[in-house]
Amino acid sequence: MPEGIVPELLIVLALLVIITAVAVVALRQRRGEADVEAPPVEELQAPPAEVVEEAEAPAVTVERAAPSLRDRLSKSRRFLADRLADAFGRGVDDATWEDLEDILIQADVGVEMAQRIVTDVKEAARSRNVTSAEELKGLLSDELVSLFAEEDRGLREVPGEVTVWLVVGVNGTGKTTTIGKLAADASRREKSVALAAADTFRAAADEQLGVWADLSGATIVKHQPGADPGAVAFDALQHAKARSIDLLIVDTAGRLHTKTPLMDELSKVRRVLEKESDVHEALLVIDATAGQNGLNQAREFAQAAGVTGVVLTKLDGTAKGGIALAIENTLGIPIKLLGVGESEDDLQPFDPKAYVDALLT
Numbered sequence: 001m002p003e004g005i006v007p008e009l010l011i012v013l014a015l016l017v018i019i020t021a022v023a024v025v026a027l028r029q030r031r032g033e034a035d036v037e038a039p040p041v042e043e044l045q046a047p048p049a050e051v052v053e054e055a056e057a058p059a060v061t062v063e064r065a066a067p068s069l070r071d072r073l074s075k076s077r078r079f080l081a082d083r084l085a086d087a088f089g090r091g092v093d094d095a096t097w098e099d100l101e102d103i104l105i106q107a108d109v110g111v112e113m114a115q116r117i118v119t120d121v122k123e124a125a126r127s128r129n130v131t132s133a134e135e136l137k138g139l140l141s142d143e144l145v146s147l148f149a150e151e152d153r154g155l156r157e158v159p160g161e162v163t164v165w166l167v168v169g170v171n172g173t174g175k176t177t178t179i180g181k182l183a184a185d186a187s188r189r190e191k192s193v194a195l196a197a198a199d200t201f202r203a204a205a206d207e208q209l210g211v212w213a214d215l216s217g218a219t220i221v222k223h224q225p226g227a228d229p230g231a232v233a234f235d236a237l238q239h240a241k242a243r244s245i246d247l248l249i250v251d252t253a254g255r256l257h258t259k260t261p262l263m264d265e266l267s268k269v270r271r272v273l274e275k276e277s278d279v280h281e282a283l284l285v286i287d288a289t290a291g292q293n294g295l296n297q298a299r300e301f302a303q304a305a306g307v308t309g310v311v312l313t314k315l316d317g318t319a320k321g322g323i324a325l326a327i328e329n330t331l332g333i334p335i336k337l338l339g340v341g342e343s344e345d346d347l348q349p350f351d352p353k354a355y356v357d358a359l360l361t
């Protein structure tokens with residue numbers, strides 16, 4: 001081997017080693033990058049719809065957040081807060097009790113009920129030597145809660161058969177709106193719902209009910225305007241039974257100027273339903289803004305339809321939240337639900353303690 005060739009061979013060998021090393025490093029790097037980029041198998045297979053649903057879930061929750069009762073009763077609370085602060089803030093004397101009676105009457109609890117409350121609170125304040133405004137408010141709160149009966153205020157539902165709820169009340173009190181809210185609630189609980197448009201008196205009544213039916217995915221059973229409401233109720237019940245629907249809610253007319261026929265009509269609707277099923281709830285809707293007038297009208301409905309519970313609506317629009325006490329005590333029917341606005345979430349179960357707290361604190 002000639003001498004000059006040895007260093008050249010060494011150089012070629014060194015170059016070969018360097019090229020091989022560079023190639024190995026490059027290959028490793030590329031593999032590493034490929035590892036990072038390759039999406040995991042599950043990600044590839046996950047359907048895009050699910051991801052979208054997950055991403056949107058919080059927005060839906062926010063939209064459906066139930067309004068706080070306290071917010072919705074703010075008109076009544078403000079009305080009471082100012083006046084009670086005046087009455088209780090000057091030390092206790094005869095004027096305190098006269099003022100309290102006036103305030104309660106203005107809040108629509110009714111004259112007799114107001115007198116009874118004053119007598120009881122006055123007695124409690126004396127015997128416990130209570131004089132501070134805060135403690136007096138506490139006594140008033142306890143007294144108001146105690147005047148609501150201890151009742152089961154849930155709505156009766158029967159699994160395995162069609163639950164039937166009949167809804168009655170004066171025109172404009174909020175029957176159809178309440179039915180819409182109830183249907184929306186039931187469908188959120190995954191119950192199937194049918195609505196009977198048995199208010200055949202008002203031409204637009206079934207359209208309004210239809211809008212709520214669409215919103216909740218309920219089916220609606222209706223006839224021509226002016227049709228016999230009993231016949232609508234009958235057909236709706238047949239429909240609900242044939243399709244094993246969980247809940248049938250029957251809307252009714254509420255016009256007052258032809259009062260006697262209306263009450264007969266409601267009794268008939270009830271009788272028709274009862275031939276084929278129990279009526280598990282007959283809910284009387286009362287507009288809180290109608291005050292004591294609403295109460296007088298309610299009495300007749302209570303008799304005609306065998307009412308099992310009251311829905312007190314439009315509490316968001318009145319300062320006279322005391323009407324709840326007057327209703328329970330004069331009608332002797334439990335308030336089961338509160339309407340606190342016009343949207344589907346604005347229906348709340350009635351809880352006396354929560355209600356009184358929302359009014360007073």
Ligand SMILES: Nc1nc2c(ncn2[C@@H]2O[C@H](COP(=O)(O)OP(=O)(O)O)[C@@H](O)[C@H]2O)c(=O)[nH]1
Binds near residue numbers: 171176
């Ligand atoms: N602010 C408020 N409005 C209500 C409430 N319930 C019903 N309404 C409104 O009262 C009006 C009459 O309601 P509707 O359901 O048609 O009464 P119906 O004639 O008894 O069926 C409508 O404008 C409703 O939006 C409620 O709780 N709060």
Ligand SMILES: [Mg+2]
Binds near residue numbers: 175176177199205251
């Ligand atoms: Mg209606």
